[in-house]
Amino acid sequence: MLTGCASETTPKSEPKTSEVAQDKKTENKKQEEQKTTQNKEASTPVTTTPQTNFSLASIPAYSGKPYVVVNDNKPFFPNNLNNKPFESYSNLDSLGRCGVATACITKALMPTTKRGSIADVKPSGWQTVRYEVVGKGSAGYLYNRCHLIGYQLTGENANVKNLITGTRYLNIEGMLPFENMVTDYIKETNQPVYYRVTPVFDGNNLVASGVLMEAKSLADNGASILFNVFCYNVQPGVTINYANGTSSATSSAQPSPQQNTQKAQSKPQPAQSTPVNAAYIGNKNTKKFHRSDCRMVTRMSPANKVTFDNRDSAISQGYNPCKICNP
Known part of the structure; x- marks a missing residue:
């Protein structure tokens, strides 16, 4: 078998029959090994958590607050982050679950049109049910089609790689304030923010236990925007089966319209820490x-x-x- 380049004037000898058979056998073996490797790679689920020191076991049980700070609010980002606008979404894994969503968000990525319908998307664990129970954000449908990277940031709408089954509480109380913070900063400074949201699933559960949200303003090395938080995918007053998305009410109490009105009227207004006549x-x-x-x-x-x-x-x-x- 030739191992180098033959001279054009050098006659090529015909290989022996035994050598041809051996070469064919070797080639077949290589093809089988390659096929096995490809099949193994295809069957391996897409990872649903970034390669970090984060672990779901390190997160305390939900105790009434929509999120908890992780790693002293320092994101698990690598060094030398890309400051050019981009967005990236993981392929769904073998269970149909979303993975990590990452973006460097600038004004160029933000939407200029109104959001369309996402009603046709059914994320993993989607079980439509409505509750009228006491608890913050509980009245109404339990689940939202929850964007990992909010529509206001990248304009991604009915992207199945960017929508998970998330509670109203997760969407409104947990994630929205951080999305608004990033949106306001970018609109007011026209500077990029590196942003990553990771749905965190426990084992083979179809509904995420929560999401890890990380962000850093790049122009000032995190002086304006810097957070790393885990937002709980829970709903006060409702018990969720994260394995398949089914649920049940933990309280049957329903406030009357009069009680709702009284509650709204007696809700304390946020205190102003600056004088009323301050500029x-x-x-x-x-x-x-x-x-x-x-x-x-x-x-x-x-x-x-x-x-x-x-x-x-x-x-x-x-x-x-x-x-x-x-x-």
């Missing part, structure tokens, strides 16, 4: 207003700044409070 700074571009000492104000273009004497004045002119300084 607030609005951003003409984002239609957000801030405390004068908010870090977002220092990043605001002077041409976009507008001053308000009080909150009511800002709100009456169509401005919304900043999610970072909560004016």
Whole structure:
């Protein structure tokens, strides 16, 4: 069997029959080994957690708060992060479950049109059921088709690789505040944020126990946006079977309309830590207003700044409070 390049003037000898048979046998063996490797790779489920020090076993049981801080709020990101806009979604695993979703979010990725319907998507563990029980966010349908990376960030809508079965509580109380924080920052600074959301499944459960949310503002090395939190996929007043998504109410108490009204009227208003007549700074571009000492104000273009004497004045002119300084 030739091992080098033959000269054009050198005659090529015909291989012996035994050598041909041996070569064919070797080639067949290689093909079988390659086929076995390919089959093994195809049957291996897509990992649902990033390669980090995070472990579901390290997360305390839900105790009334929608999320818990992980790793002192420091993301498990590698060094030298890509600061160019991109988004990446894992293929569904063998159980039809979503995996890690990662993006470097900029204004270029954000949607410019209204969100469409996602009603046709049925994530793993999807079991439609409605409850009217006492508990924050409990009244209504138990589950949302929950975006891993929110629509407001990348414009991904009915992407099956980006939608999990998540409770209303997870979606609204757990994830939304962090999504709003990132959205506000990008719109007001036009700077990128590296962002990753990982659905965390326990064993072969079809419903995630929660999601790990990580983000870092790249222009200032995390000075403005830096978090690493685990948001619980729970619903107060409801017990969830995470194996298949079935559920049951843990309380049958239903507040009457009168009780609801009284509760809404007696709900305490958030205290203002600044004087009523203190100046607030609005951003003409984002239609957000801030405390004068908010870090977002220092990043605001002077041409976009507008001053308000009080909150009511800002709100009456169509401005919304900043999610970072909560004016």
